[in-house]
Amino acid sequence: MCNQTAAAADKLSPTHIYFHYPEKHRHGADYLCGSISEIISEATSLFNLAFPIALTGLILYSRSIISMLFLGYLGDIELAAGSLAIAFANITGYSVLSGLALGMEPICSQAFGAQRHKLLSLTLHRYVVFLLFTSVLISFLWINMADILVYLHQDRNIIGIGQRYLLFSLPDLFTNSFVHPIRIYLRAQGITRPVALASLFAVILHLPISFLLVSHFNFGVAGVAASASISNFIVLVSLVAYIWVSGIHEPTWERPSFECLTGWKPLLKLAAPSCVSVCLEWWWYEIMIVMCGLLVNPKAPLASMGILIQTTSLLYVFPSSLSFAVSTRVGNELGANRPFKARLSAAVAVFISAMMGLSASTFASALRDKWGRMFTSDTEILRLTSVALPILGLCELGNCPQTVGCGVLRGSARPSTAANVNLGAFYLVGMPVAIGLAFYLGVGFSGLWLGLLAAQVCCAGLMLYVVGSTDWGLQAKRAHMLTCIDLRQPDGFDCNKGEEEQPLICSA
Numbered sequence: 001m002c003n004q005t006a007a008a009a010d011k012l013s014p015t016h017i018y019f020h021y022p023e024k025h026r027h028g029a030d031y032l033c034g035s036i037s038e039i040i041s042e043a044t045s046l047f048n049l050a051f052p053i054a055l056t057g058l059i060l061y062s063r064s065i066i067s068m069l070f071l072g073y074l075g076d077i078e079l080a081a082g083s084l085a086i087a088f089a090n091i092t093g094y095s096v097l098s099g100l101a102l103g104m105e106p107i108c109s110q111a112f113g114a115q116r117h118k119l120l121s122l123t124l125h126r127y128v129v130f131l132l133f134t135s136v137l138i139s140f141l142w143i144n145m146a147d148i149l150v151y152l153h154q155d156r157n158i159i160g161i162g163q164r165y166l167l168f169s170l171p172d173l174f175t176n177s178f179v180h181p182i183r184i185y186l187r188a189q190g191i192t193r194p195v196a197l198a199s200l201f202a203v204i205l206h207l208p209i210s211f212l213l214v215s216h217f218n219f220g221v222a223g224v225a226a227s228a229s230i231s232n233f234i235v236l237v238s239l240v241a242y243i244w245v246s247g248i249h250e251p252t253w254e255r256p257s258f259e260c261l262t263g264w265k266p267l268l269k270l271a272a273p274s275c276v277s278v279c280l281e282w283w284w285y286e287i288m289i290v291m292c293g294l295l296v297n298p299k300a301p302l303a304s305m306g307i308l309i310q311t312t313s314l315l316y317v318f319p320s321s322l323s324f325a326v327s328t329r330v331g332n333e334l335g336a337n338r339p340f341k342a343r344l345s346a347a348v349a350v351f352i353s354a355m356m357g358l359s360a361s362t363f364a365s366a367l368r369d370k371w372g373r374m375f376t377s378d379t380e381i382l383r384l385t386s387v388a389l390p391i392l393g394l395c396e397l398g399n400c401p402q403t404v405g406c407g408v409l410r411g412s413a414r415p416s417t418a419a420n421v422n423l424g425a426f427y428l429v430g431m432p433v434a435i436g437l438a439f440y441l442g443v444g445f446s447g448l449w450l451g452l453l454a455a456q457v458c459c460a461g462l463m464l465y466v467v468g469s470t471d472w473g474l475q476a477k478r479a480h481m482l483t484c485i486d487l488r489q490p491d492g493f494d495c496n497k498g499e500e501e502q503p504l505i506c507s508a
């Protein structure tokens with residue numbers, strides 16, 4: 001049995017900033033209080049976690065930019081085909097693996113906060129097995145990409161080149177089945193530098209490998225895909241080597257055993273909604289690429305959409321890094337039974353995310369006439385990119401807070417709530433707006449981005465409401481149930497309540 005009282009560190013100093021919360025969530029205090037020193041300390045902790053993650057994201061982004069530049073070098077049709085293939089890969093593969101892997105984040109972060117090191121290692125082993133099995137299923141889908149896209153009325157010439165790209169990306173699925181769980185396993189412990197160093201080493205080699213395969217051996221789009229797969233494999237090998245030589249895994253490491261093939265029920269309960277939450281948002285961007293193929297003269301819209309997706313991927317690095325950081329902080333503090341600290345971390349992260357949104361919007365609008373020239377000189381592609389960039393910037397005003405809100409929900413093991421918010425915002429609001437504007441009102445390419453803007457505004461509002469009305473004391477009790485620190489059901493629990501109020505079953 002863990003001590004259920006708050007830690008001494010949660011005591012307040014005389015100067016406070018107040019955040020109002022609804023009556024039913026006050027737990028004996030009228031307001032959420034945080035001293036200036038506590039807020040600065042929390043912001044520093046978030047920064048120390050988020051900075052290496054952001055650096056890793058920028059490094060990996062530079063790798064994708066290199067791939068896009070080589071596709072553009074090969075020609076506009078190769079750029080369009082590569083964009084379509086990458087969209088298909090993201091929709092059916094990368095988003096699925098990433099989303100499923102995030103299901104282990106609340107278990108690992110809360111287990112580390114609760115000092116349950118065996119559970120941390122066991123979760124890593126379970127998820128590697130789970131993702132490898134999933135990758136086998138996804139590979140069959142990738143092999144049949146051409147038939148699927150022909151059914152969706154995509155251009156056959158573009159499909160043929162895109163299929164070649166996808167076939168040479170198949171090894172990447174199995175590499176990611178190891179990379180994603182290892183990254184989360186380390187991040188839950190506050191260890192982020194090894195991933196950044198491994199990614200940097202791989203990107204340094206990515207450019208010469210791409211040049212060798214694409215320009216020297218003339219492998220075309222197959223060379224671009226193969227170089228990306230090789231680069232990611234280098235990340236995996238470098239990361240494992242660094243971990244093993246440095247010994248940073250030793251405090252929490254357990255040898256793999258047959259136990260990792262059992263106890264999957266809690267895993268699936270978190271992995272499935274985590275996957276849905278990630279995919280619902282990720283798929284939206286890729287579905288926009290598919291819808292571009294249905295517009296008149298789709299080559300320019302497809303190429304422009306590929307450029308814009310790369311742009312929003314760059315801007316997404318920063319709120320996603322903060323999202324991962326706050327997820328770890330919230331999970332660690334809930335696992336350690338410090339609900340006040342978890343609540344303070346969420347509040348500080350949401351405030352920082354609002355500042356990020358303003359910065360991203362300014363960046364996108366300021367470079368509207370220059371950004372596309374990095375990728376192509378085609379006049380029509382540049383025009384479409386210039387028109388959509390300010391809309392993309394406005395989307396970031398909502399995207400940054402909602403991304404960080406998702407991180408808070410992950411850390412508190414509430415993936416179903418995040419999935420419901422994304423479903424309502426993106427598909428019940430954003431999708432009808434996008435289709436109506438693009439195809440029925442004749443707005444065309446820009447209409448797709450206006451639909452995204454409607455979705456992001458709705459999603460941000462819903463996410464902020466959910467985070468702001470969280471009962472943090474109850475979430476700390478749920479964390480104890482998840483990590484089996486306290487096997488008793490807390491007083492007042494109703495098994496008929498929803499995810500927000502329901503305890504999780506034991507994970508080990």
